[in-house]
Every structure is written in C-alpha cells, then in structure tokens.
Amino acid sequence: MSFQLECPNCGKRPVAEFTCRGEVKRRPSQQDAFAAWVDYVYMARNTQGVQTEWWHHRSGCQRWFLVQRDTTNNVDHKSFWFEERERHVR
Numbered sequence: 001m002s003f004q005l006e007c008p009n010c011g012k013r014p015v016a017e018f019t020c021r022g023e024v025k026r027r028p029s030q031q032d033a034f035a036a037w038v039d040y041v042y043m044a045r046n047t048q049g050v051q052t053e054w055w056h057h058r059s060g061c062q063r064w065f066l067v068q069r070d071t072t073n074n075v076d077h078k079s080f081w082f083e084e085r086e087r088h089v090r
Contacts, residue, residue: 006079009061015074017059024052024066024085048072052085 003015023044028036045051052068066085069077080088 003074005055005067005077007057007060007063008065008079008081009063010057013057013060017057019056019058021054021056023047024054046071050076052088055079 004012005015005018006012007018025040028040048071050068050070052066054064055067056062056064065079065081066088067077067079068088078088
C-alpha cells in the first residue's frame with residue numbers, strides 16, 4: 001500500500017501530489033537573536049513518533065495545511081487547517 005495523505009480540501013491522495021515543508025515550530029520574534037533564527041530555519045527535531053508538519057498540496061488545490069502523523073509508519077495521521085490546530089495538536 002502506498003503512502004497517502006488526506007487533504008482537508010481534496011480528500012485522500014498519493015503523497016507524490018504533496019510537498020512536506022517540515023515540522024511546525026514557534027516562530028522567533030523580530031527581536032530574537034540571530035542564533036534563534038538560525039535554529040528556526042535550519043534545525044529540526046526529527047521526532048520519531050507523532051509530530052505536526054506543514055504540507056502543501058502542489059498537484060491539487062495548492063493549499064497549505066497541517067498533518068499530525070506518526071513518522072515511524074506514515075499510516076496514522078490526521079490533516080487539518082492551520083486555524084484548527086488548537087483542537088488537534090497536543
């Protein structure tokens with residue numbers, strides 16, 4: 001079985017239609033030090049297990065959304081809009 005994602009707008013599609021842009025992180029403020037911005041842009045936790053990530057449906061609706069997925073199996077996940085993150089992110 002191939003890895004598929006559930007786009008909140010288009011439904012379940014092959015992962016080849018999407019682009020992953022990394023885990024959701026707190027954005028530093030404008031006043032934060034240069035090192036905080038370097039960490040934000042270049043460093044990732046690469047969690048083994050459940051993490052929340054940014055995905056873009058580039059071959060479909062062209063919308064950005066969040067996916068909470070288990071990185072160990074790529075099967076168990078839920079997709080939702082950024083505005084709904086309070087209800088979904090632990």
